[in-house]
Amino acid sequence: MHVRILLQITGNDATPGVADEIAAFEKMVERPEDLGLSLAEGKALTAAIQQHLVNAQIASWAERQRCCEACGARRRSKGSYPVVFRTLYGDVKLASPRLHRCPCEDVDGPATVSPLRQLVPGQIAPERLYLEARWSSLAPYAAAAELLTDVLPIASGANRTTVREHALRVAERAEAELGEEQPCFIDGCQAEWQALPIPEGRIVAALDGGYVRNWDDRKSNFELIVGRSMPEDRAPRYLGLVHGYDRKPKRRLFEILKSQGLQANQDVTFLTDGGEEVRSLTELVTPEAEHVLDWFHITMRLTVLGQYARGVAHYDEAEGGRLLASVERIKWLLWHGNQHRAGEEITFLEDDVDELEIDYPNLGKFARAAHEFAVCIAANAGSLINYGERFRSGERISSCLAESTVNAVVSKRFAKRQQMQWTKRGAHLLLQTRTRALDGTLRQLFERWHPGLAVNDGGNDVAQAV
Numbered sequence: 500m501h502v503r504i505l506l507q508i509t510g511n512d513a514t515p516g517v518a519d520e521i522a523a524f525e526k527m528v529e530r531p532e533d534l535g536l537s538l539a540e541g542k543a544l545t546a547a548i549q550q551h552l553v554n555a556q557i558a559s560w561a562e563r564q565r566c567c568e569a570c571g572a573r574r575r576s577k578g579s580y581p582v583v584f585r586t587l588y589g590d591v592k593l594a595s596p597r598l599h600r601c602p603c604e605d606v607d608g609p610a611t612v613s614p615l616r617q618l619v620p621g622q623i624a625p626e627r628l629y630l631e632a633r634w635s636s637l638a639p640y641a642a643a644a645e646l647l648t649d650v651l652p653i654a655s656g657a658n659r660t661t662v663r664e665h666a667l668r669v670a671e672r673a674e675a676e677l678g679e680e681q682p683c684f685i686d687g688c689q690a691e692w693q694a695l696p697i698p699e700g701r702i703v704a705a706l707d708g709g710y711v712r713n714w715d716d717r718k719s720n721f722e723l724i725v726g727r728s729m730p731e732d733r734a735p736r737y738l739g740l741v742h743g744y745d746r747k748p749k750r751r752l753f754e755i756l757k758s759q760g761l762q763a764n765q766d767v768t769f770l771t772d773g774g775e776e777v778r779s780l781t782e783l784v785t786p787e788a789e790h791v792l793d794w795f796h797i798t799m800r801l802t803v804l805g806q807y808a809r810g811v812a813h814y815d816e817a818e819g820g821r822l823l824a825s826v827e828r829i830k831w832l833l834w835h836g837n838q839h840r841a842g843e844e845i846t847f848l849e850d851d852v853d854e855l856e857i858d859y860p861n862l863g864k865f866a867r868a869a870h871e872f873a874v875c876i877a878a879n880a881g882s883l884i885n886y887g888e889r890f891r892s893g894e895r896i897s898s899c900l901a902e903s904t905v906n907a908v909v910s911k912r913f914a915k916r917q918q919m920q921w922t923k924r925g926a927h928l929l930l931q932t933r934t935r936a937l938d939g940t941l942r943q944l945f946e947r948w949h950p951g952l953a954v955n956d957g958g959n960d961v962a963q964a965v
């Protein structure tokens with residue numbers, strides 16, 4: 500059969516426009532692939548509709564621009580110049596009108612104006628920018644470009660370089676909106692906080708570090724700090740930054756908590772691996788905050804110590820058994836918040852390992868691990884809680900949250916395994932769109948920048964057409 504697709508656009512004056520043929524093709528019905536539109540036909544069709552529609556919109560818009568805003572006089576035209584407007588349905592070629600300034604205006608400034616420049620400043624449609632930023636946050640730039648060109652009629656306009664450039668532009672715009680850094684985000688006094696309404700519940704935020712390979716010095720890595728903030732009754736949000744590169748880490752964390760309804764009288768628990776950088780990031784962000792050494796990190800270290808004790812048992816069974824029992828005791832004491840006795844027991848363990856006189860080859864490593872554990876526990880003395888009690892009352896004290904956050908945010912996109920290398924700027928900016936793509940707030944960001952996106956999404960014309 501022969502298929503002709505016509506498009507008729509009726510302007511604001513209700514006069515029906517001419518029905519233009521925008522596509523025509525022959526279809527037969529013999530094989531499954533004959534049914535409906537093919538990918539190529541679908542792309543050609545949406546691209547043709549887009550070109551027609553945008554042309555009609557710009558023609559009517561440009562007509563309105565002709566008149567001077569101040570006096571209403573018609574401005575003289577000085578021709579036009581070609582502009583490519585990148586949309587989801589193709590790169591639309593437009594003629595951008597150039598108009599003489601109205602004689603009533605001040606003579607300062609250029610003699611002509613190009614109003615289209617204000618309508619489409621970046622010459623890219625917001626929704627295309629959104630999808631490019633979203634997909635390149637979820638997949639490598641080249642894969643994101645391929646994915647988009649697979650399904651949309653944008654073959655020539657999207658490649659690794661342009662997609663990356665667009666995604667970084669989005670991140671830079673978001674970065675520019677972030678307020679100034681402050682050493683302390685606590686203001687007001689306790690009396691004021693107490694007068695606030697009862698907050699919704701505790702916010703638990705897990706923070707951890709991950710490493711990616713450095714582009715500038717291929718043998719080295721640099722550190723990313725990522726986090727996941729989880730209020731009781733609201734959706735979680737991700738945080739990501741390049742340590743040492745980001746000048747506003749506290750502000751970044753504070754704004755995420757604020758977007759989740761943080762109040763000054765609200766309990767916030769920061770779970771970390773106890774590292775100095777991550778801990779200092781959480782200080783003075785909000786008054787009712789506590790810093791807790793993540794139970795996962797404690798057990799991870801104790802598991803390693805237990806393995807060494809088992810290793811010792813191969814050489815001296817009684818000694819190995821005693822050390823293993825000591826490790827178990829430390830775990831039990833820490834779990835129940837008995838810091839003082841745990842500290843004593845850790846010192847005993849250190850001494851016992853130091854005094855071992857056996858041929859166990861990992862003895863040096865065992866002693867070092869025991870010593871590092873002692874230092875870690877001592878440095879985080881103020882960050883140990885009664886984990887057992889908290890656990891029984893249903894609170895989150897670990898569950899390898901921080902660890903899984905690193906996997907979710909860093910490993911799957913910045914993977915070292917794939918030999919990816921990053922500049923600090925590139926990694927930091929990508930983290931800004933990636934964290935938003937993962938927690939679902941990237942779309943909200945675009946809808947705030949372009950309120951029409953939300954309106955157009957719910958258009959009833961679309962609903963009728965479907």
Ligand SMILES: [Zn+2]
Binds near residue numbers: 569
């Ligand atoms: Zn005028």
